[in-house]
Amino acid sequence: MLSRIETLKDQMRRSERKVADCVLARPHEVINDSIATLASKADVSEPTVMRFCRAIGCSGFQEFKLKLAQSLVSGVPYVHSGVAPDDGPQELITKIFESAAASLLRTRSQLDPQRVGQAVDLLSHVRRLEIWGHGASGIVALDAQHKFFRLGPPVVAYTDAHIHAMSAALLEPGDAIIAVSHSGRSKELVASTRLARESGAAVIAITAADSPLAQTATVTLSPAVEEDTGSYIPMSSRIVDLAIIDVLAVGVALRRGPELAQRLEKTKRILTEKHLL
Structure with a gap:
């Protein structure tokens, strides 16, 4: 309603x-x-x-x-009112949490399982993985690097437009890119993904449907987020992007099964040794 x-x-x-x-x-x-x-x-x-x-x-x-x-x-309402200058702490809590929860539920119901499966297939057999994003999406890219580097293939996150432009020219078939952009209209990011496709790499875009970035991608996963990123700071879009990254990372981990278990056990043992008794 x-x-x-x-x-x-x-x-x-x-x-x-x-x-x-x-x-x-x-x-x-x-x-x-x-x-x-x-x-x-x-x-x-x-x-x-x-x-x-x-x-x-x-x-x-x-x-x-x-x-x-x-x-x-x-x-949880599927539409929320934005924060206002005169909102008190309780209104801020309610509006921000309801916004995040509503965006997650909406994306869950609208995310295409077939496209998610295609993205997991690509990432499960990738030779090299790069993750690109600018600004708030750059933070998502760094989080994705943290998730994927334990899963096997070499992975790096680039948040600088000059760096991922140069890297795009050096990619080869078998490589893959995860490009993150809420609007999908970053001129530099779109240019780099086009160059990556020309180099033979696959591009998984987490971005708005029908955006210029989506049109360059091999597979597009579109968050269902209604957010004015020109006001205050992006909130719900970042949280939903992180959840989609988690879906992809867990999907790849499940595909790799027993071969991945020893790698994860080794990293867990190292982390345990760093804990205070």
């Missing part, structure tokens, strides 16, 4: 959009409101609330509240 309201909001009259904004901001409160209460909160008339209900496909206010309650049964 919340996703539907967000999608249809731009088609509504201005007064109806005020109701939509009120519902999206505090959906858990609205399910307990009367039509008069919601109208007062949105500063509109009761007939406007009824028009809003019909605009989103409900016959009336009671059906709207029933469907809204059903959509909130998981406890």
Whole structure:
């Protein structure tokens, strides 16, 4: 229901959009409101609330509240309101955690298992793996390096555009790239992935669907994140990207099975020796 309201909001009259904004901001409160209460909160008339209900496909206010309650049964809204300058600590906690949880659940339901399988196949037989990303995506790339270097193939993360441009020219068939970008519109990253493809390497892109980066990739995995990265700092997009990296790393580990067990046991033993008794 919340996703539907967000999608249809731009088609509504201005007064109806005020109701939509009120519902999206505090959906858990609205399910307990009367039509008069919601109208007062949105500063509109009761007939406007009824028009809003019909605009989103409900016959009336009671059906709207029933469907809204059903959509909130998981406890996590699929659309959240962004943080505001006057938000207190409790509102920050609620909004940021709900945003992250909603993005993870949405991506889980929309991520294509077939594409994940293709990416795991590529990574399970790769000769050399490079992971590229800029800014916040560069942090994801470094985390991915930490995950994959224990799994077998040589792996390196590059967050500098000049470095991965030079490296792209030296790649060969059998090599693979994981390119991470929320927007998929970084000019340098797209140029390097194109060069990598020309060199014969496979490219797994974790990026927005239909973006320029996605169009250059062998396999694209698209996070379902609605986030304005121009305001404050990227939050949900980074968390979802990290979860996708975990899916790929665990998938590769499972594919390699017993041959990987001794490597992981050796690294675990070394780490144990560094712990204080």
